[in-house]
Amino acid sequence: MPDLSRGPAEDFAEMALRLHDEPGVEETVDLVLEYALKAVGCDFAGVIFVHGGTQVETIAATDPLVERLDEIQMEHGEGPDLDTLEDRLSIIVDDTATETRWPGWAARVASAGIRSLLSTRLYTAGTVIGTLNLYSVKPRQFDVDDQEVAHILARHAAVAIGTARKEENLWQAVDARKLIGQAQGILMERFDLTSDQAFAVLLRYSQDNNIKLRKVAERLVETRRLPS
Structure with missing residues (x-):
């Protein structure tokens, strides 16, 4: 004070x-x-x-x-x-x-x-x-x-x-990239995909279901399943 x-x-x-x-x-x-x-x-x-x-x-x-x-x-x-x-x-x-x-x-x-x-x-x-x-x-x-x-x-x-604000946005972006990378890794291992193919799956699911890409990745990492 x-x-x-x-x-x-x-x-x-x-x-x-x-x-x-x-x-x-x-x-x-x-x-x-x-x-x-x-x-x-x-x-x-x-x-x-x-x-x-x-x-x-x-x-x-x-x-x-x-x-x-x-x-x-x-x-x-x-x-x-x-x-x-x-x-x-x-x-x-x-x-x-x-x-x-x-x-x-x-x-x-x-x-x-x-x-x-x-x-x-x-x-x-x-x-x-x-x-x-x-x-x-x-x-x-x-x-x-x-x-x-x-x-x-x-x-x-x-x-x-x-x-x-800038620092918080930066850390949010870093966290999102980490999550997406982890989600890609799960899909690559499970379905024998390349990194680009795994990212394309996440992106298509995000667009088709109107769910933010970060949320799709977060749910996949937590549950090992794509969100329903």
Whole structure:
């Protein structure tokens, strides 16, 4: 947990090192939220990811209420998180009770007990990953200084998440290749096939039955039978 008794430079240096040392996306996001709660002094925090440019999903949150707040934006099709994803680096909502930019969203969020919000884009040079969202039960909780802190945290987080995603995808690809190789070996031994012939059997079965090739190989390795 960050030691806020030290200077901000030292604390952010520790944060950067810890973020980039985390092994996966889930661990990285959890650490982002841990720092956000302490560094900005908010009541709740959450991260949403965007898939395919349009599909939004709550990846992690410090309280179940955050996921409900994200759902409200999806239901209304408006809100600060969506605007941040679209074309803004960061948005502050001073008071949901008087907010006029997204009136439908604001009224429901205020009724849920949330009075102010800070949304910051998570992005790298190549892609928008999602947003980091901080909530408070008090109005006017966030100022420009908080916004700058959130920007720093979000930039480090985006790079770390992007790296973790690539590493996870790489290991998934390596695992898939291993499974397919093992499945080929089983078919080669059982039916006296060449490597290319065994791969062709797996591929044809995958296509004919609309099952991913990795799943076909996984089932064959586990059961020594092609999935029914």
